[in-house]
Structure formats: structure tokens, C-alpha cells
Amino acid sequence: MEAGGASRPGRVRVGIVGGGFMARVHAAAARTAGAEVVALASSTPESAARAAASLRVARAHASVADLVDDPAVDVVHVCSPNASHAPVALAALRAGKHVVCEKPLATTSQEGEALVAAASAAGRVAAVPFVYRYHPMVREARARIARGDTGRVLSVRGSYLQDWLLESDDVDWRVDSAAGGPSRAFADIGSHLVDLLEFVLGDAGRLVRLSSTTTTVHRERGGRPVDTEDEAAVVFETVGGAIGTLFVSQVAPGRKNRLLIDVAGTVESLEFSQEEPETLWVGRRRGTEVLARDAAALSPDAARLSIVPAGHPLGYVDAFAAFVADVYDAVDGGAPEGLPTFDDGLRAIRVTEGVLAAAAGRRWVDVP
Structure with missing residues (x-):
């Protein structure tokens, strides 16, 4: 399959936007699901470098635009503040990436409708972590x-x-x-x-x-x-x-x-x-x-x-990892039951x- 215009290897390669608590959760779930977290971007180059070091991510991008355009990234996980969700997710879809976007998907229904349309037009997996x-x-x-x-x-x-x-x-x-x-x-x-x-x-x-x-x-x-x-x-x-x-x-x-x-x-x-x-x-x-x-x-x-x-016992971390695993299954052509889109x-x-x-x-x- 293809992402970002280039054939990718079998292992899903992930880029994360954001460097806070949810970025840590997403990174851990991605690795549990067998993906490689290859890049991270945040609000500034400095904060991206700090977060990448903390999360053991090799590449810290100077900007979100650089991460979205990175041909080594198959799936973009959007973990930034709510107001940035729609523009970042839209840019990622237009770059041919699959997207996991934190909730709320957007701050208005008009933005949400545009994202649904963009995901459909791009033919990409677009999921929201309603992990419960x-x-x-x-x-x-x-x-x-x-x-x-x-x-x-x-x-x-x-x-x-x-x-x-x-x-x-x-x-x-x-x-x-x-x-x-x-x-x-x-x-x-x-x-x-x-x-x-x-x-x-x-x-x-x-x-x-x-x-x-x-x-x-x-x-x-x-x-x-x-x-x-x-x-x-x-x-x-x-x-x-x-x-x-x-x-x-x-x-x-x-x-x-x-x-x-x-x-x-x-x-x-x-x-x-x-x-x-x-x-x-x-x-x-x-x-x-x-x-x-x-x-x-x-x-x-x-x-x-x-x-x-x-x-x-299974708990929140396991539920999150199961959600991410289903996302990557869908990226590879599967149709997992109950994936929140x-x-x-x-x-x-x-x-x-x-x-x-x-x-x-x-x-x-x-x-x-």
C-alpha cells in the first residue's frame, strides 16, 4: 500500500504532533501495536527536541508542516491543542497520510464536516481515539x-x-x-x-x-x-x-x-x-x-x-493499544469491528x- 506518494515497508511508521501527556500515550500504544515512531513535531523546534528526546523519537521536526510532508511517515497522530486539530489533520490528509486525531476532532461542525470529506476524498484511514x-x-x-x-x-x-x-x-x-x-x-x-x-x-x-x-x-x-x-x-x-x-x-x-x-x-x-x-x-x-x-x-x-x-487485569492502556492496533490493521487493508472514525x-x-x-x-x- 502507499502513503505520502511512496511505497512503505511492512512496519507502520508514525509521526506525532504534540509533546504532552497524550503524545506519550500515543507513542506507547503505537510501539505496542508494532509500529515505529519515527518523527515528532511540536509548537516550537525546541519543544519538539525536548519531547523527542523524552519519548525516544529519533527525528524532531522544526515544524508541523515538515512532519506532515515527511515521506518516512505513514500515519500522523495529532495530539496538539484542540484548535489545531482541524488544520493539522487536514494538512496530513492532503499530504496522503493516514490520521489519528485526538478528540474533539475539531471545534466546529463545519471543520469536522470538511475533515470527513477530506478523509473520504483521500481514501485514507482517519480515526478518533474513543478508546473506551x-x-x-x-x-x-x-x-x-x-x-x-x-x-x-x-x-x-x-x-x-x-x-x-x-x-x-x-x-x-x-x-x-x-x-x-x-x-x-x-x-x-x-x-x-x-x-x-x-x-x-x-x-x-x-x-x-x-x-x-x-x-x-x-x-x-x-x-x-x-x-x-x-x-x-x-x-x-x-x-x-x-x-x-x-x-x-x-x-x-x-x-x-x-x-x-x-x-x-x-x-x-x-x-x-x-x-x-x-x-x-x-x-x-x-x-x-x-x-x-x-x-x-x-x-x-x-x-x-x-x-x-x-x-x-486489562485497563486504559490496553484499550488504547487495542484501538491503535485496529487503526494500523485498517491501514493495512483490514476492516476491524467498531473502529471510531x-x-x-x-x-x-x-x-x-x-x-x-x-x-x-x-x-x-x-x-x-
Whole structure:
């Protein structure tokens, strides 16, 4: 196959844009998946050199443009601040690269639509790391709903709680809408929650109508005004007629990364918490059980992702590596089940825009 106009060897060669926490996660996942991380670029040549040294990447490019045009790079991983996602991903696609772009894919749906169109025109793999899809017990929940084990889905509750921005002196580039976009908490972690919910529920679980409210707890952080939300609460309806709620917070004391979905059907309920990813709670009118990850007892897609025997815990790092492995499988012509693409990234942007519009207008909003 070809990338960037030149035939590549069998091993996928990766270039990373960014030098922070997510760049480290992407680099580790790429290497676990058997790829070679060959280049890195950041906001300045100096920061690129520091990050490349820290991540053991041989080549630090002086600019993002240089990395995108590097013929030795097959796949560009975009791990830079949100406002740069769309222009960097678009440049990479136009250079013939495959792209993995962090969420939010873009800060507006118009940018997201342009990226979806560009990926289609280029015929390249274009993926967004909604990695919580890659917990085996998430796939098991999805399979149970698809088989009808749960019955007709009646209601859904989802939450994603963190505390890393609890205090007024907790600052980060994401707080500034110029770098992070018009939404912070919902775009940052609510996008994961919505994607996970719609992925597990299938087509009938897609949100069609919602109402919301948001709050900004600290109007200033580090002496600078804040124009993005700390929390968001959403009420919604789905295509299949279920109702549900979502709550997202980055100011919930003691909650480090509590992503939870709870689905109630006419036959059984399911609950998954990514802080306890090895189990799925199954509730029925008469009796409940905690289903532990064991490939021998799981659906085929869940078993595929169970890469170690039962009793050997899998977690976030494993889910991320499984996502990246599926990206590279697609690069090599495969069709892995459940790979989150730019279409899914655009979907998350549209829901986020609906949440902001509903909160601003104190009204119900239809989701495209």
C-alpha cells in the first residue's frame, strides 16, 4: 500500500504532533501495536527536541508542516491543542497520510464536516481515539443489547466525573476557548461519554433531542477569565424512544476518571464503569450478577479484545493499544469491528454543539 506518494515497508511508521501527556500515550500504544515512531513535531523546534528526546523519537521536526510532508511517515497522530486539530489533520490528509486525531476532532461542525470529506476524498484511514470502546466488557454490553438480551431499552444514565480542575488555581490550556474551543468539559470528556453510549446502544440509541444546562464554577483561573464550562447536565431522547440523562464534571472531588453508563431494558439492566473495567453488572427482576471478563464466556468481539487470560487485569492502556492496533490493521487493508472514525468525531461535535445551544437558549434542541 502507499502513503505520502511512496511505497512503505511492512512496519507502520508514525509521526506525532504534540509533546504532552497524550503524545506519550500515543507513542506507547503505537510501539505496542508494532509500529515505529519515527518523527515528532511540536509548537516550537525546541519543544519538539525536548519531547523527542523524552519519548525516544529519533527525528524532531522544526515544524508541523515538515512532519506532515515527511515521506518516512505513514500515519500522523495529532495530539496538539484542540484548535489545531482541524488544520493539522487536514494538512496530513492532503499530504496522503493516514490520521489519528485526538478528540474533539475539531471545534466546529463545519471543520469536522470538511475533515470527513477530506478523509473520504483521500481514501485514507482517519480515526478518533474513543478508546473506551475497546474495553472487552463494553463490547460485551453492546453484544447483549444487539442480541436482545436486555429487551427494549427504556432508559440510560451516563456520567463522567473528574476533579483535576476543582480549584481556582488549577489551570490548563483547555480552559481557554481560543485553544480548547467553545466547550471544555463536554467536548473533552462528554464526547467520550456520548460516543460510548451510542456505540453500546447501537442505531436505536442515537440521541435525537436534548435539553441541557451548564455551569462555570470558577469565573477566573490563575487570574484569567474563564469562558468554558466546568459541568454539564443533559436530558435526552433516543431514536428508539428511550430517555436518559448525562452528567459531566471536571470539579467532582475525589473522582479521578469515573466514566459510567447504566442501561435499563425491559428484561435486564447493564452497568459499566471504566474504573472497574474487568466487570459488567447485570441486573434482573429476580437476581443480579457481576459478569467478569473471561474470553470463554464472552461474545466474539469482546473475546477478541481479551488479550490476556481471565484474572490478568486489562485497563486504559490496553484499550488504547487495542484501538491503535485496529487503526494500523485498517491501514493495512483490514476492516476491524467498531473502529471510531472521523464520522464518529463529527457526531460528537454535533452533540456538543447541541448541548451548548440548549443551555444557552434554555430550550430543547434537535440533534442532526
